Amino acid sequence: MSEIILLGLNHTTAPVELRECLAFTTDDTERAVVQLADNPAVEEVVLFSTCNRIEVLLVAKDPGKAVELSKSFLSEFKQVPVNDFNIATYVHCGDEAVGHVFRVAASLDSMMLGEPQILGQIKEAYRTASEKRTSGVILNRLMHRAFFTAKRIRNETGIGDNAVSISYAAVQLGRKIFGTLENKAVLLLGAGEMAELAVEHLVRHHVGRVFVANRTFERGVTLAAKYKGQAIRFEEVKEHLSQVDIIISSTGATDFVIRRDDIKAVRRRRRNRSLFFIDIAVPRDIDPDINRLENAYVYDIDDLQGVIDENIEDRQREAVKAQRIVDEAVIRFRRWHDSLDVVPTIVALRDKVSGIAAVEVDKRIKSMDHLSAADHDAIRNMVNAMVNKILHDPTQFLKKGSCQGDKSIPLDITRKLFKLDP
Amino acid sequence: MQTTFLFTILFYVLSAGGYISYLIVQRKQLHRMASYILLIGFLMHCAWLTLAYSAAGHMPVGNLSETLSFCAWAVAAVFLIFQYKYNIKILGAYAAPMLALLMLAAFILPPKTVADPKLLQKLWLSIHITTIFLGDAAMALACGAGILYLVQERAIKSKKPGYFFKRLPSLELLDNGGYACIVTGFTLLTIGLITGLISAKLYWGRFWSWDVKEVWSALAWIFYAVLLHERLTVGWRGRRSALMAIIGFGVLIFTFLGVNLLLKGHHSQFTL
Incomplete structure (x- = not known):
């Protein structure tokens, strides 16, 4: 199953001289996401570059490979040797990566805690990626959740209240x-x-x-x-x-x-x-x-x-509340992400269809007193067989996958089509 | 009738809780909820007053319990109008608990009628009582705005904003709001005093009898007159105005309760 990976550097890990060398302009970003996404090891990619951070958000099957690839790509694209920025680079995988994106969008990872510009910058980066079609089902969902969470944090906590300049x-x-x-x-x-x-x-x-x-x-x-x-x-x-x-x-x-x-x-x-x-x-x-x-x-x-100073202290107190909202959002996102796995989707699909069939059969059978117990069983078996046959092809399709091996698209569609996520 | 009274108390208490939670957590929905609850409580209170009026055949202000309840009604009325007009949301955290306490006190006190019911049926006296209480209520709010002003001023002057700085409105709004209350209150008190004089003449035979109640009322009126005069002529505003509003309200409370309970003026029968 595909992993979400984030690698990057920010104001706490890299000095401004280094960040300058690695910063991407909007044009750079457009070219960079397309080039990264062309690599078969990368399924989806979004790139953020602000004056305080450069981060690459990826979806890939093999995290190790994708990280190496991104580093060498950054190095080539920006003409900076990998060794120069390797120590300053952090890599997050799975929940950690998701949490990090949520924190960044909500301005919890900013130099000035709670400053409002970052959300706009992240939206801009995402727009570039989606225009170039380098973000897919997973990152689309992730970014939308990030915007939603950031908005929620801004509304429910005082992270952006009170002046800090x-x-x-x-x-x-x-x-x-x-x-x-x-x-x-x-x-x-x-x-x-x-x-x-x-x-x-x-x-x-x-x-x-x-x-x-x-x-x-x-x-x-x-x-x-x-x-x-x-x-x-x-x-x-x-x-x-x-x-x-x-x-x-x-x-x-x-x-x-x-x-x-x-x-x-x-x-x-x-x-x-x-x-x-x-x-x-x-x-x-x-x-x-x-x-x-x-x-x-x-x-x-x-x-x-x-x-x-007093206002900054207030913001720090509010950041604790905000972190709780982030943690909650990460758990929800993981649930959705896990559901994109083939087996749980097939199980959920079967449960849903056979559940509906069983309920309807039971309802009818109750009003059919003239039938014997054997007849009831026969009707049940027939319905089960129908359910199996109807679900056979979709199941095979989901198992084999399509769309250049990216299973998340049919899985996501299936879940939506049959409303498997309550 | 008793149920209506109890429900009025319940709504006032709930509303007080709502306003106080709004002060603490600063959610707009809480404020909206608290004001709606207060409005319902007020309508209940109006209903109770009507019922009590028709049951007794006169205004229900014949003893301390009823007087306090009427007092609460006046504060609720003035506060609702004031909130609508000035939108000093946080003032509810002062007014609503005051209402709730007044009503609880009214509930605990014995409901025996002491004042002469015949007297209470007179028109001039009814006007006198209503305007005086509404005026007192406006002054109570002015006192609240004054207290909030002093707290906020202290936060700004001390340069340590702290807890209340964010939660309280601007000094300008508090000052203007307090001033509006005083102007309203003063107008009502003036009408109240004039109708009081007329009633005294009609029912007791003379305008003025140098009773302690009358003297204190006149003192309070002069106090507010000075405050308004200074504001209009030299621009007394801010801290001084806020302090005066608080002291003035202290004088009013003494005129209302202190004089009756301690000095036994000719109004005492209303508050026994």
């Missing part, structure tokens, strides 16, 4: 303060990659006006244009404090840029509306004492990191 954390906090970020005015003080990322993120959540204040006004004008905002001079910042709701600060100043008294002074004019500071600068720009004022919230970079 600075800009997401800022948005999450903002929403807990303001409810919605729509039409909230943002002020960006200074510039810097992280601060700009946070502003972009806020803009995507439909914040209102964006003000940009920079020590060099030109720079501020350029940045403001990027967010369709308005550049203001650094000296004007204090006047604008009464108009804005979210302040992201990332200047190179050595002392506080905004102090507690500045905020106290505008509180009345702001009518005590909430004010949220995200201080990404080191040394800090925003006086931490402002956090003690009513309706003002100050988060510096360490605070945000603290929030993120």
Whole structure:
């Protein structure tokens, strides 16, 4: 019977230099799956390649041979000697391989636990394989179960909840303060990659006006244009404090840029509306004492990191629940996979047909009192003979197999046709 | 009639359980279930009130048991409207157990009628009682929103989000929700006080008699008036508003129960 095999390497086993050398583009993947599937030792194949992993998922009769073959294929295709990646490569067979695919699709094996992109990447890889017809009955089922399981995990556990990056954390906090970020005015003080990322993120959540204040006004004008905002001079910042709701600060100043008294002074004019500071600068720009004022919230970079760490811990806790769902899915998949074996299918088929015959015969015989016991036996024998004759050809067909020796297709069809899986 | 009452309690208790489990496991279906159960409980409660009214020929608020039950009815009514309008789902974990407890207390207390039934038949007094209780209920919810606000504010200010951060809605929503409750409650209390004055004039012969009950009611009303005034003029919101809502509700509870039980004002007969 065919085995499911997975071999590959990921961010925990291989350094980025190696992963780069082995990474497949979409075009590469298309060619690679076709070439691998052309080999008679390989029945089905799907190939995933993301920046954190390269994995080959195979169905083959002889796992050992298929693994060797895939390794030498990778080596040839990517012009990397097998020895360079052999140690970093893991191989899983059967349930382990199935479980691994489920874990990957559900983002339990990702560098950032629960990140959502991986499922899309796996779907893309599967689409390539199915377009090139390199995936068959087993991998089709496996991939669909993987998508289903991943979706279930996302719905039933908190694996994807809560922000795990600075800009997401800022948005999450903002929403807990303001409810919605729509039409909230943002002020960006200074510039810097992280601060700009946070502003972009806020803009995507439909914040209102964006003000940009920079020590060099030109720079501020350029940045403001990027967010369709308005550049203001650094000296004007204090006047604008009464108009804005979210302040992201990332200047190179050595002392506080905004102090507690500045905020106290505008509180009345702001009518005590909430004010949220995200201080990404080191040394800090925003006086931490402002956090003690009513309706003002100050988060510096360490605070945000603290929030993120806590969220990551939450995700790890949720991952335990997710693993349970994966284990369950693996068992179900194995049941289905085992059923693709010839003998259980034939037995199930016979049980089903002779069961129906027996029930119907018994029903009729009960109402036929005029017949003797011998007559009853004769009727039973006749029905049994009919069942045997009807099932003879299908049984032979299943035993011999067809479709280039891949028995899983007729077996799968038989099981569906006769509804052998409840 | 007794069965209806018991079923009302049962539904309120079930609903409280539903809301609390929703707080813990955060499943939307639980919240939906809990609100439907609460709605059924409320309709049952309405049915009971109608039955009790037709049996006695007056509003069933003649003793502490009945008063508490009426109180629960008012909270359920205001909460259902409020939930529909503001969708602060988690507030149910505060309101539903409160209902359940009020009803259980009402069930345990002896059902003897102490208040003068003739008095309870008067129209002005009925309006007075209904609006005052609905107003109190709105203030109870404002207090709940205030408590949730303080918890959430603490989570954000301390920079350790923790258990409640994810489960509670935004500060803005809690603040607005609480404010809406106070505005509603204040309006109802005002109507309640005016009709109370009218009733006093009609049935007792004078508007105001400096009874402790009256004094405390006036204090509570002034307290909320100040709160609203400050919010409208200087924008008192957030923490201060939440604290005031909690303290204000404390004053109201004292006016309702404390005055009757400890100071023996002229309303005591309703809560014996």
